[in-house]
Every structure is written in C-alpha cells, then in structure tokens.
Amino acid sequence: MRDGSGEDNNVAPSVYSHVSRPGSHRYKNAKKGLPFNLMLIGESGLGRSTFLNTLCERAVVPTTNVPNPEQAHIAEPMQFKHYSVDMDEDGMKIILNIIDTPGFGNGTDNETCFNQIQEYLETQFDEVLGEENRIKRNPKFKDSRVHALLYFINPTGHSLREIDIELMRRLGNRANIIPVVARSDSLTPRELVLFKQRIMNDIAAYNIPVFNFPNSEEDDDEDDETAEENSELRAMMPFAVVGCEEIVNEDGRPVRVRNYPWGVVQVDNDEHSDFDRLRYVLLNSHIGDLRDRTQNDIYELYRTEKLSGNTVAGAAASDNSSAHQPIMAARSHPVVA
Numbered sequence: 001m002r003d004g005s006g007e008d009n010n011v012a013p014s015v016y017s018h019v020s021r022p023g024s025h026r027y028k029n030a031k032k033g034l035p036f037n038l039m040l041i042g043e044s045g046l047g048r049s050t051f052l053n054t055l056c057e058r059a060v061v062p063t064t065n066v067p068n069p070e071q072a073h074i075a076e077p078m079q080f081k082h083y084s085v086d087m088d089e090d091g092m093k094i095i096l097n098i099i100d101t102p103g104f105g106n107g108t109d110n111e112t113c114f115n116q117i118q119e120y121l122e123t124q125f126d127e128v129l130g131e132e133n134r135i136k137r138n139p140k141f142k143d144s145r146v147h148a149l150l151y152f153i154n155p156t157g158h159s160l161r162e163i164d165i166e167l168m169r170r171l172g173n174r175a176n177i178i179p180v181v182a183r184s185d186s187l188t189p190r191e192l193v194l195f196k197q198r199i200m201n202d203i204a205a206y207n208i209p210v211f212n213f214p215n216s217e218e219d220d221d222e223d224d225e226t227a228e229e230n231s232e233l234r235a236m237m238p239f240a241v242v243g244c245e246e247i248v249n250e251d252g253r254p255v256r257v258r259n260y261p262w263g264v265v266q267v268d269n270d271e272h273s274d275f276d277r278l279r280y281v282l283l284n285s286h287i288g289d290l291r292d293r294t295q296n297d298i299y300e301l302y303r304t305e306k307l308s309g310n311t312v313a314g315a316a317a318s319d320n321s322s323a324h325q326p327i328m329a330a331r332s333h334p335v336v337a
Contacts, residue, residue, distance in 0.1 A: 033093035042152025043105035046182035050243035078103035149175040172209035184240035239274040
C-alpha cells in the first residue's frame with residue numbers, strides 16, 4: 001500500500017487485521033477512491049496519534065519531541081490538523097481524510113474548544129449547502145463533511161466526566177459520534193466491563209445521540225446477518241482500544257503487541273482489544289452507513305435548521321428536559337458489580 005505522498009508502506013499488517021475478513025462495502029464502484037472523513041477528539045495523552053498510525057498501518061503522525069518541562073504547564077490552544085492517506089481495503093480504494101484536534105481539553109474552560117469544533121462541523125455543511133445552490137456546480141468540489149467522530153474517553157474506571165457529556169451532547173446532531181475507551185489496557189477486564197456499563201448508562205441518562213448501529217426495527221431492508229452484527233456491535237460499545245506501532249514476529253506472522261512485565265497485549269486480538277472490530281466498522285462494514293447517515297439524516301437536519309433560521313436551537317443534542325438537567329442529577333443508573 002502507499003500513503004498520501006506516494007511512498008511505499010512497508011509495515012506488514014497484523015495477523016488479526018482486516019485482511020482476513022470478507023468485505024462488505026456498499027461502494028465497490030468508487031473507481032477514483034471513496035472519500036471518508038474521520039475526526040479524532042480527545043485530551044492529550046490518550047493515544048490519538050498512536051491510534052491513527054495503527055489504524056493506517058503506517059506512520060501518519062510523526063513522533064514529536066518531548067516538550068520543555070518548564071513549559072509543560074502552559075496549555076496550547078486547540079488546533080485542527082489534517083492528514084490524508086490512500087488506503088486499499090479489500091480491493092477498494094479509500095481516501096481517508098483525518099482531522100485531529102491536538103490541544104482539546106487542555107484548559108480549565110473548554111467552551112472555546114466546543115464552539116470551535118461545532119463551527120468546524122457546520123462550516124463543512126455550509127460549503128455543501130452553498131454548492132447545492134450554485135447554478136453551475138463545481139465538478140471538482142470536495143465534500144469535507146465529517147462522516148465519523150471518534151471521541152476518546154479517559155479510562156478513569158468511574159463514569160463520564162462533565163467534559164465528555166457536554167462535548168458529545170453538543171455535537172451529537174452534527175456528526176456520527178462513536179465513543180471509545182482510550183488506553184483500555186490500563187484497566188483490568190472486570191474494570192473495563194463495569195466502565196463500559198457506566199458509560200452507556202450515562203449516554204442513556206443524558207440522551208446523548210451517538211451512532212448506535214441501526215437495528216432491524218429502524219431498517220426494513222436489513223437482513224438477519226446484518227441485524228446480528230449490529231446487535232453485537234451495540235453490545236460492545238464503547239469500543240475499548242489499544243494502539244501500538246511495534247510489530248513483532250510470532251510464529252512467522254507479524255503481530256502488533258504492547259509488552260508489559262505481566263505479559264503482552266495484542267492490539268488486533270479481539271480478546272485483548274476492540275481495535276480490529278472498530279477498524280472494520282470504519283473502513284469496511286459500516287463505511288456506507290456512516291456516509292449515508294451523514295448525508296440523509298445529519299446534513300438534512302442541519303439544512304432544514306439553516307434554511308428555517310433555527311441552527312442555534314438545533315445545535316443542542318437534545319431538547320428534552322433530561323438533556324439539560326444538572327450532570328450529577330441525571331446519574332440514576334447504578335452498576336451492580
């Protein structure tokens with residue numbers, strides 16, 4: 001495979017990776033490549049860069065130097081960094097456009113970050129809306145609407161924090177949010193199970209609109225196999241991910257692992273991490289669903305709000321009372337250990 005610069009990618013795929021799975025793309029006829037726009041949001045230190053390099057199986061984000069310890073207390077403002085990678089997944093070319101957000105959550109007041117991200121998402125909608133209204137459209141117009149937003153949750157082992165709730169609640173109607181537990185190998189298996197339960201309880205309590213994999217009741221055309229797959233994926237949420245760029249040889253096969261004194265974590269092993277399943281969702285099985293929902297549901301909602309002059313009210317993730325109640329008051333779903 002080659003990256004966006006045209007250089008050869010010499011990193012061998014893991015034994016557990018997508019190459020062993022059957023393809024189920026909806027866009028096999030995309031001869032020039034299917035654009036897929038992915039946004040990564042999460043605080044510093046949660047492994048977004050490592051995740052991205054692991055996802056693309058190459059060094060997309062270069063290693064950065066350790067900052068000056070004397071300036072470590074200075075919070076850098078949030079930025080939008082763009083990367084583009086040409087990928088070949090099961091015979092189909094995908095143009096993966098990544099928007100990373102370094103600096104998110106580094107300050108005490110994150111209202112500015114929330115506003116910047118919301119403005120970015122809506123600006124992409126505005127560009128499409130403007131193109132639709134042109135008498136003569138630009139054949140080279142590039143659709144930069146975000147098809148999936150991965151939100152990296154700090155593995156505290158407790159529950160969602162206020163920054164998590166507010167970010168997902170505010171942006172839930174502007175992007176397909178997929179919550180992930182970052183650095184999940186820092187939790188024991190039992191801690192991870194309980195943490196996932198608490199997160200999903202909070203998502204339900206605050207009516208946070210995340211991408212929840214449509215069930216058969218919502219899609220009459222869904223076959224039994226797809227319905228079963230979506231049911232399994234809903235049960236896995238939020239996805240617990242581990243990133244790693246180190247590849248070792250195991251019985252003659254390349255395997256991505258993280259080594260610890262107590263053993264190893266195989267990144268692409270479904271028993272150790274949800275990374276491989278999440279990768280498959282993003283770049284194979286649900287790439288069509290994510291693109292279609294962005295166009296048919298999320299964008300159409302924004303377009304209606306924009307043309308009716310109601311975008312400010314529509315930006316809230318939910319208009320019901322539970323979406324605006326105090327953070328602590330809504331936590332009424334205890335998890336039984």
